[in-house]
Amino acid sequence: MFVDKVAVTIQAGDGGDGRVNFRKEKFIDRGGPDGGDGGNGGSIIFTASWNQNTLANFRYQRLLKAADGQPGDKQKKHGRNGQDMMITVPVGTIITDVEGKLLADLTEDGQQVVIAKGGRGGFGNAHFISSVRQAPRVAEKGEKGEMHEATMELKMIADVGLIGLPNAGKSTLLASISHAKPEIADYPFTTIRPNLGVVDIDRNNSLLVADIPGLIEGASEGKGLGDEFLRHVERTSALAHLIDSYSDDVTADYKTIQKELKTYSVDLSKRPQIVVLSKIDGLDDEIINSNIEILKKVVPKKTQIMAISAPSHKGVKELIFEIQKIVVKERSKQAKKVAKVLPVIRLEQDDSWRVAKDTKGFTVSGNKIERFAARTDFANAHAVARLRDILKKMGIMKELQKKGIEPGQPITINGYESIEY
Secondary structure, three states: OOOOEEEEEEEOOOOOOOOOOEOOOOOOOOOOEOOOOOOOOOOEEEEEEOOOOOOHHHOOOOEEEOOOOOOOEOOOEOOOOOOOEEEEEEOOEEEEEOOOOEEEEEOOOOOEEEEEOOOOOOOOHHHHOOOOOOOOOOOOOOOOOOEEEEEEEEOOOOOEEEEOOOOOOHHHHHHHHOOOOOOOOOOOOOOOOOEEEEEEOOOOOEEEEEEOOOOOOOHHHOOOOOHHHHHHHOOOOEEEEEEEOOOOOHHHHHHHHHHHHHHOOOOHHHOOEEEEEEOOOOOOHHHHHHHHHHHHOOOOOOOEEEEOEOOOOEOHHHHHHHHHHHHHHHHHHHHHHHHHOOOOOOOOOOOOOEEEEOOOOEEEEOHHHHHHHHOOOOOOHHHHHHHHHHHHHOOHHHHHHHOOOOOOOEEEOOOOOEEEO
């Protein structure tokens, strides 16, 4: 079954807790701290592959969860790291979160992206030994792995998209110019999933052609198979709009598809096109030329109109070469656009923080301090004392004093447990 959109929960593994432990060996008095660090949680890594062509594997596997890291052990033993989860998806898969933020756009074969990073393992007490703290009773909790409620959407990457009303001859054309084997019959909606075919131009050049299942009036609004298939037109460099030569009104057929392309969420009518009169076998040249002249009245002047017969290959070779010219031109334009785009530099560590007064006390927020709070075991008085020291070193305690905090008032670190001033 062809599936091109699915909602999933992506959960990276949690980091393992660090351990508080002291050496207890015969004949060794007051053994030092030897609690080991927890292992890191596994990450969720997506890989794009041409060997995949559908998201059907995720219809019933809605939770993608990597392994958790194991806790540290005595004798400074490091907990085992959680194994990363490798997810293979088709080239052209887009992953977004619930707010529509783009997490990944996998456009190349073999491209890998870490979607959810595993939590870091907590430090054991052996990590905190210093000249002034020789017997620390502090260990960190492991960090939570990243989690996303995400939508995976497949938008096929093809050079050319074949569009048109049902039974316009798209699948027949694809079968005649490539090794693709789409189902072909005499009734509408034979094609119920997009098909891809590789068209060899010469030894060094080829085109990837997508047969987009027949569209009907209202498709952009979800009628029929609707925009379930229009999304696959978004990435194509060019469109070949097929119109049945035996149609009672070729102008109406042309306008119907153009309207759906225009009213789709992305205006696809501006995509470079070639209008193709198909199924010309058995028709006189006079009728073919008459249809072409009729179409010229509604088709933009820059858009070429051609006539073909896929079974007999009449006009097909010429069509392929014209399409290739458009694709080469569009690829060149796209390459120039990419070259102008500056790389985005993201700061992984944000040390800033904010203090706000609320009805109960004070709330502290900020990426760095929240991570410290997440790794703090609030049931351990020594761990809480360490967190207080961190608040002091970061200047947060000083800011709290400026804002008038009083003894006994709670300090909540944005969602984590409170400590008293």
